[in-house]
Amino acid sequence: MVKSSPELATERPPETGDPDAGIRWTVAHAAAGSPWWRSHFERAHVDPKSISGVADLPRLPFTTKEDLRASYPLGWAAVPESSLVRLHASSGTTGKRTVCAYTAQDLADWREQFARSFVTAGVTSADRVQVMVGYGLWTAGAGFQAGAERVGALVIPTGPGNLDLQVEMLLDLGTTVICSTSSFALLLAETIEARGLTGSLALRVGVFGSERWGTRMRERIESLLGLESFDIYGLTELYGPGVGIECTEHEGIHYWSDYFVMEVVDPLSGECLPPGEEGEVVVTTLRKEGMPLIRYRTRDLSRLISEPCKCGSPFPRLARLTGRTDDMVKVKGVAIFPSQVETLLGRVEGVGSEYQLHFYRNGERGDALVVRVEAEDYPGLKDSLVYQLHEGLSVRPEVELLPLGSLPRTERKTQRVFEHRG
Ligand SMILES: [Zn+2]
Known part of the structure; x- marks a missing residue:
């Protein structure tokens, strides 16, 4: 000692x-x-x-x-x-x-x-x-x-x-x-x-x-x-x-x-x-x-x-x-944590481990959330993801499906939230 x-x-x-x-x-x-x-x-x-x-x-x-x-x-x-x-x-x-x-x-x-x-x-x-x-x-x-x-x-x-x-x-x-x-x-x-x-x-x-x-x-x-x-x-x-x-x-x-x-x-x-x-x-x-x-x-x-x-x-x-x-992001007045999105994505079959959240200012339609996610695409997957995320977050996101392995891998902490609203 x-x-x-x-x-x-x-x-x-x-x-x-x-x-x-x-x-x-x-x-x-x-x-x-x-x-x-x-x-x-x-x-x-x-x-x-x-x-x-x-x-x-x-x-x-x-x-x-x-x-x-x-x-x-x-x-x-x-x-x-x-x-x-x-x-x-x-x-x-x-x-x-x-x-x-x-x-x-x-x-x-x-x-x-x-x-x-x-x-x-x-x-x-x-x-x-x-x-x-x-x-x-x-x-x-x-x-x-x-x-x-x-x-x-x-x-x-x-x-x-x-x-x-x-x-x-x-x-x-x-x-x-x-x-x-x-x-x-x-x-x-x-x-x-x-x-x-x-x-x-x-x-x-x-x-x-x-x-x-x-x-x-x-x-x-x-x-x-x-x-x-x-x-x-x-x-x-x-x-x-x-x-x-x-x-x-x-x-x-x-x-x-x-x-x-x-x-x-x-x-x-x-x-x-x-x-x-x-x-x-x-x-x-x-x-x-x-x-x-x-x-x-x-x-x-x-x-x-x-x-x-x-x-x-x-x-x-x-x-x-x-x-x-300090991870909290507000979209259309609703507070969102990346972990919520991760949990919801994890419930859907075929979804990969990597995702990104992009926040945009979208003119008269207000803020927009675009979820880009790696997945093995199959009929109905995108609609199912939009539905699940909308239910869970109380905000309807746009979903973009990407091939598995296409999002960047980094050696340190991975950036998953991208703010484009200036
Ligand atoms: Zn224990």
Whole structure:
């Protein structure tokens, strides 16, 4: 075990994972260590000493990505800079980068969580894990590598892209586990198929994350690569990836409730929602020293699952993400999430994994939504799709059918929403 960092303003919380003790410690630690946090509590008229546990969470103010950016780069840090040992930053897809700085203990905690994620996906010390995600400033590579090494697996850190190198390593080293974005996994799977290599791989597990992916895409990746896939969850602000993952039941994501608490709130009113109701995921850390999070709004949309999992894990579950609060697009006054379209498309026979949504301004007829989708065309398919989408979205789209494999495949996150309304 790594020892606690020496210059902390407050003691470490007990290691028992008692969430009330963790909340008390986190609030006191943030207030003691950071003027930014002190003024954040003052603005909300909350006395940090009055917080006694999880039940008091609704009294605490939310924090947002904008708050994090306003205190850029290290205003959120609750320890002296000399206690910080590493920094990562988000990919900045929706604006300026946000940074996450870690103490040595934070990195050890992250490694434990990531190792637990690999174990949940059935990875063991006998596995060869090819890490095909970015290294460096981005959190992913470092996290996957540390977690897999903690499990005792052999790590092959190929990094992202470079299909020829990836295929060479898969074949030469008999890689059994791959870690990547789902977009890259699809690209790799189709490359393997095109080169006639399906069946000559030793793969058995795929750990995919950083974007939402549909059932069709998942089935295609699994069948072409011959593996079982696991959806991994994470965000840079909360350690990084590896803070939760699916188990072999594939009914939601187990998250590590001894390190953080999750709430789901109404994205508009901010009110807490009961388990089963969909809203925005909000996280509060219980042990994070460098940059604690208190009621941080993740912008991820999901719901808490209160029933125990069939796998017997003691850890609670979050449903697979349905999207992000900032994915919402309005057409003819109706709010649409790409995930809704994906779900509806997935119900129709013959539809492929790839689709695009195009939004146009269409003169006197108002806005228009054009859904371009890969499919094996057959009589009545287009009408059936228009009907299903109209029923499900309350907006009648135009549907364009495209041959399978014709939409672009990318190595990073795939763009599916195209706004042409200026
Ligand atoms: Zn489970």
